[in-house]
Amino acid sequence: MxxxxxxxxxxxxxxxxxxxxxxxxxxxxxxxxxxxxxxxxxxxxxxxxxxxxxxxxxxxxxxxxxxxxxxxxxxxxxxxxxxxxxxxxxxxxxxxxxxxxxxxxxxxxxxxxxxxxxxxxxxxxxxxxxxxxxxxxxxxxxxxxxxxxxxxxxxxxxxxxxxxxxxxxxxxxxxxxxxxxxxxxxxxxxxxxxxxxxxxxxxGHRDLDPGDAPDGTxxxxxxxxxxxxxxxxxxxxxxxxxxxxxxxxxxxxxxxxxxxxxxxxxxxxxxHCTCSRDRINGIIRSFSGDERRDMVEDGAITVTCEYCSTSYRFAPGEFDLAE
The missing domain is CATH 3.55.30.10 (Hsp33 domain)
Structure with a gap:
């Protein structure tokens, strides 16, 4: 056994x-x-x-x-x-x-x-x-x-x-x-x-020793x-x-x-979620200036991770909205 x-x-x-x-x-x-x-x-x-x-x-x-x-x-x-x-x-x-x-x-x-x-x-x-x-x-x-x-x-x-x-x-x-x-x-x-x-x-081979089943199994x-x-x-x-x-x-x-x-x-x-403020920052920067302006609500750009529900809030001034 x-x-x-x-x-x-x-x-x-x-x-x-x-x-x-x-x-x-x-x-x-x-x-x-x-x-x-x-x-x-x-x-x-x-x-x-x-x-x-x-x-x-x-x-x-x-x-x-x-x-x-x-x-x-x-x-x-x-x-x-x-x-x-x-x-x-x-x-x-x-x-x-x-x-x-x-x-x-x-x-x-x-x-x-x-x-x-x-x-x-x-x-x-x-x-x-x-x-x-x-x-x-x-x-x-x-x-x-x-x-x-x-x-x-x-x-x-x-x-x-x-x-x-x-x-x-x-x-x-x-x-x-x-x-x-x-x-x-x-x-x-x-x-x-x-x-x-x-x-x-x-x-072709077995890497491990056999289990300890009874003899004669x-x-x-x-x-x-x-x-x-x-x-x-x-x-x-x-x-x-x-x-x-x-x-x-x-x-x-x-x-x-x-x-x-x-x-x-x-x-x-x-x-463990892989989201982070730096990662979200990079995603926002991948959008055009016009798209970033559209993201601004109540004076901020807010992104919420769908996985962990963590919200990241950014001031519009952190990005160039004129690009």
């Missing part, structure tokens, strides 16, 4: 990589708390919209944490549902920001009709994944049709068509009450797991191994993905202890 390591990280805002050698499986588990709750609270999203944003954030971090370079992974949905657009921007390895745009009346109607699940709120459209390695490197962009299938199935499809890798993704988000000095407050949590099948035949054929991994992953309950009292390590032990699961060091993630 596998040995569960001492848990040195907090249970929230981490990504935990793992590998199950006996069935040629690798993957990552994510658990989000303060980071995703901060982004949601800042905008005051309705609960169903918050859930969509939280799941999208978990998915993007699951994908971005697997990149081996410093760059950005941007997930964007463009759909006809009540939640028109979601954007999650991950700066590898550990920074994330996100926003959602939605039709409030359409969201209320969906709630009243009992159709407030994330897949229904997104509706039909596209999910676009953009990988930016920075510098002179060419961007890679993958596009997947949503068509009411939701983020989990769209992610599975993305890997099938872009990398031809058998992949299963599970996502969950939930609101909870947290006791504090001022009584009970609401907070959001999100979690997810990504598992991928990488048969020996496709890699039968090694299944590749198709059987993936069927087993997928079936085990599908047994995970949404509550297990967001349970603050169930660490990612123990969740993995529940799933794969019979095969031997190897857990690697957790990677911290944090909510």
């Amino acid at each position: 596998s040995t569960i390591p001492d848990i040195t990280h907090g249970a929230d805002d981490i990504v935990v990589p793992f590998q199950v050698e006996e069935i040629d499986l690798r993957g990552r588990v994510i658990r989000l708390g303060r980071s995703v709750s901060t982004m949601i609270d800042r905008h005051g999203y309705p609960a169903p919209v918050a859930r969509v944003l939280a799941e999208a954030t978990a998915l993007t971090l699951l994908l971005g944490s697997g990149l081996k370079f410093d760059g950005r992974l941007i997930l964007q949905t463009q759909t006809n549902g009540p939640v028109r657009m979601v954007v999650v921007d991950v700066a590898t390895p550990d920074r994330v920001r996100a926003l959602a745009r939605f039709d409030a009346e359409a969201v209320d109607a969906a709630i009243a009709a009992g159709h407030a699940e994330p897949a229904a709120l997104l509706g039909d459209g596209q999910l676009v994944m953009t990988i930016d390695q920075g510098g002179d490197m060419q961007r890679y962009q993958g596009i997947v049709s949503l068509d009411g299938q939701g983020l989990e199935k769209a992610a599975d499809q993305y890997f099938r068509q872009s990398e031809q890798i058998d992949t299963r993704v599970r996502l969950a988000a939930a609101e909870e009450f947290v006791a504090g000095d001022e009584g009970l407050t609401r907070a959001w949590r999100a979690g997810g797991v990504l598992v991928q099948h990488l048969p020996k035949a496709s890699t 039968a090694i299944p054929e590749p198709d059987e191994a993936w069927a087993e991994a997928r079936a085990l992953t599908d047994t995970i309950g949404d509550d297990e993905l967001v349970d603050r009292n169930l660490s990612p390590e123990r969740l993995l032990f529940r799933l794969f202890h019979e095969r031997g699961v190897r857990v690697f060091d957790a990677q911290d993630v944090r909510e």
